[in-house]
Amino acid sequence: MSFAYDPSGLTLPAAHFIGGAYIAGPASIRVLSPSTGATIGAIPCADADVVDHAVSTARRALATSNWGGMEPRDRTRALCAWADLMEAEAETLAAFEAVCSSRPFAQAVTGDIVVTAEQIRFFAEFADKDGGALAPVSDGHFGYIADEPYGVIGAITPWNFPISMAGWKLGPALAAGNAVVLKPSEMTPYSTLFMAELAVRAGIPAGIVNVVLGDGPTTGAAITGHPGIDKVSFTGSTRAGGAIMENIARTGIKPMTLELGGKSPMVVFADADLDLAAECLDRGIMSNAGQACVSGSRMIVAHEVADELASRLTERFARYRPANTFASEPGFSPIISQTQLGRIDSIVQASAGQGADVLCGGARFDHEGSYYQPTLITGVDAANAAVREEIFGPVATFQTFHSEGEAMALASHETYGLCAGLFTRDLSRAMRLTRRLAAGTVWVNRYGRSRNHILPTTGWKSSGLGHDLGREAYHANRRKKSVLIDL
Ligand code: NAD
Numbered sequence: 001m002s003f004a005y006d007p008s009g010l011t012l013p014a015a016h017f018i019g020g021a022y023i024a025g026p027a028s029i030r031v032l033s034p035s036t037g038a039t040i041g042a043i044p045c046a047d048a049d050v051v052d053h054a055v056s057t058a059r060r061a062l063a064t065s066n067w068g069g070m071e072p073r074d075r076t077r078a079l080c081a082w083a084d085l086m087e088a089e090a091e092t093l094a095a096f097e098a099v100c101s102s103r104p105f106a107q108a109v110t111g112d113i114v115v116t117a118e119q120i121r122f123f124a125e126f127a128d129k130d131g132g133a134l135a136p137v138s139d140g141h142f143g144y145i146a147d148e149p150y151g152v153i154g155a156i157t158p159w160n161f162p163i164s165m166a167g168w169k170l171g172p173a174l175a176a177g178n179a180v181v182l183k184p185s186e187m188t189p190y191s192t193l194f195m196a197e198l199a200v201r202a203g204i205p206a207g208i209v210n211v212v213l214g215d216g217p218t219t220g221a222a223i224t225g226h227p228g229i230d231k232v233s234f235t236g237s238t239r240a241g242g243a244i245m246e247n248i249a250r251t252g253i254k255p256m257t258l259e260l261g262g263k264s265p266m267v268v269f270a271d272a273d274l275d276l277a278a279e280c281l282d283r284g285i286m287s288n289a290g291q292a293c294v295s296g297s298r299m300i301v302a303h304e305v306a307d308e309l310a311s312r313l314t315e316r317f318a319r320y321r322p323a324n325t326f327a328s329e330p331g332f333s334p335i336i337s338q339t340q341l342g343r344i345d346s347i348v349q350a351s352a353g354q355g356a357d358v359l360c361g362g363a364r365f366d367h368e369g370s371y372y373q374p375t376l377i378t379g380v381d382a383a384n385a386a387v388r389e390e391i392f393g394p395v396a397t398f399q400t401f402h403s404e405g406e407a408m409a410l411a412s413h414e415t416y417g418l419c420a421g422l423f424t425r426d427l428s429r430a431m432r433l434t435r436r437l438a439a440g441t442v443w444v445n446r447y448g449r450s451r452n453h454i455l456p457t458t459g460w461k462s463s464g465l466g467h468d469l470g471r472e473a474y475h476a477n478r479r480k481k482s483v484l485i486d487l
Contacts, residue, residue: 036324055152160392176478298411354383374394417462
């Protein structure tokens with residue numbers, strides 16, 4: 001296998017990034033390469049004191065730099081310079097991403113980084129264009145609704161798309177005039193640290209972007225419970241989202257945005273373009289080896305085309321080959337950890353134990369690192385483990401329907417409502433069913449995010465609270481103040 005980049009020259013910091021400087025701590029958490037299983041570094045775990053230092057540094061930086069109150073255009077300029085620098089340093093940034101995550105280096109360079117830079121520019125442009133409103137109040141008064149930054153946002157991100165997730169949090173929060181204390185996943189810390197370093201190099205004042213490293217129960221909880229954090233913005237599992245809500249309820253109510261898990265259906269009608277559907281269903285679940293919140297993990301297919309589609313999918317799934325994240329030709333992504341690999345397999349085996357048929361896959365790849373075979377499971381109902389649980393791996397269930405009503409009943413999930421896909425050539429049906437699907441995002445005759453950054457992402461049910469992306473994400477990083485003046 002040929003490699004696109006040799007990561008052996010990378011220096012992997014064992015340090016937080018606070019106030020524009022790396023601050024080392026005892027390296028207590030090992031960081032592994034999922035491509036090889038090797039330990040590649042270790043990072044410190046920020047305790048309450050380190051988090052407190054990061055929060056007070058952020059507050060001081062807001063006061064001294066006037067980041068939230070400066071000419072908005074100056075914020076726009078600094079954020080655009082940061083986006084440009086990320087693109088200029090794409091190779092190094094991608095290497096920090098690929099060294100410990102499931103993201104292929106080559107895809108990070110041409111995809112994740114380019115899209116993240118675009119999103120940062122998108123949010124930067126809101127800084128001097130959006131906010132506030134005059135209020136139509138009675139004679140003798142002057143009323144308006146002001147729009148102000150929160151102050152310090154506490155952001156926590158998952159491991160599955162580290163650069164993109166950091167961009168989703170930092171772009172709108174910074175454009176809206178806030179400082180941020182961000183904790184990336186302890187499994188994938190390096191690209192976020194480098195993004196913060198680039199922010200300072202691009203002219204964003206030191207202390208406005210701070211990265212603290214550590215696990216959820218120690219560092220994450222210290223962030224969400226800190227009284228100097230004005231708002232929490234979290235992306236991760238529904239389980240951790242619940243723990244964060246509890247901690248916030250216990251330590252002092254504060255606003256929060258939660259982007260959580262999914263178990264999204266992709267519904268294919270008999271009149272669909274089957275070539276398109278096969279390609280979208282395949283990519284909808286196998287992209288990043290199913291480790292995406294939007295993964296289309298439940299395929300729901302009209303009985304007339306079910307056999308044909310199942311056979312096309314098993315054929316396509318058989319072509320995937322595991323590949324190191326630094327391979328010149330991006331291949332099938334590794335599973336982030338052995339723990340997660342074991343969890344995927346245990347759900348597949350539990351599903352089979354409950355009577356499901358495993359049409360293909362159903363086992364690990366015999367390969368170094370942690371890779372799981374693309375898996376398609378049929379003969380399942382709503383009670384089956386593979387239908388109920390967010391597996392977060394390359395595993396999809398395949399169910400068939402005989403009527404539109406049955407399709408919608410199967411598509412509904414008792415817990416999750418993140419995304420849904422519909423495949424049909426019938427526009428009336430598409431419009432009708434789009435309204436019936438209980439999901440924050442619906443894709444018709446496509447599956448997956450686009451570069452239309454104006455579209456927010458919103459979890460319905462236990463998939464979340466609030467928004468990332470879109471103008472909604474900018475607004476989610478500012479708070480309202482009603483002002484009434486007696487004249
Ligand atoms: P996770 O919930 O285990 O961890 C996410 C982050 O939260 C990590 O940084 C972790 O250290 C931290 N954390 C864990 N427990 C915490 C606690 N009690 N308090 C504070 N922080 C805590 O999730 P993961 O395994 O890293 O990521 C996969 C999950 O993320 C999946 O459920 C996926 O659907 C979800 N996700 C959702 C979206 C979305 O937009 N809805 C996007 C990406 C990933």
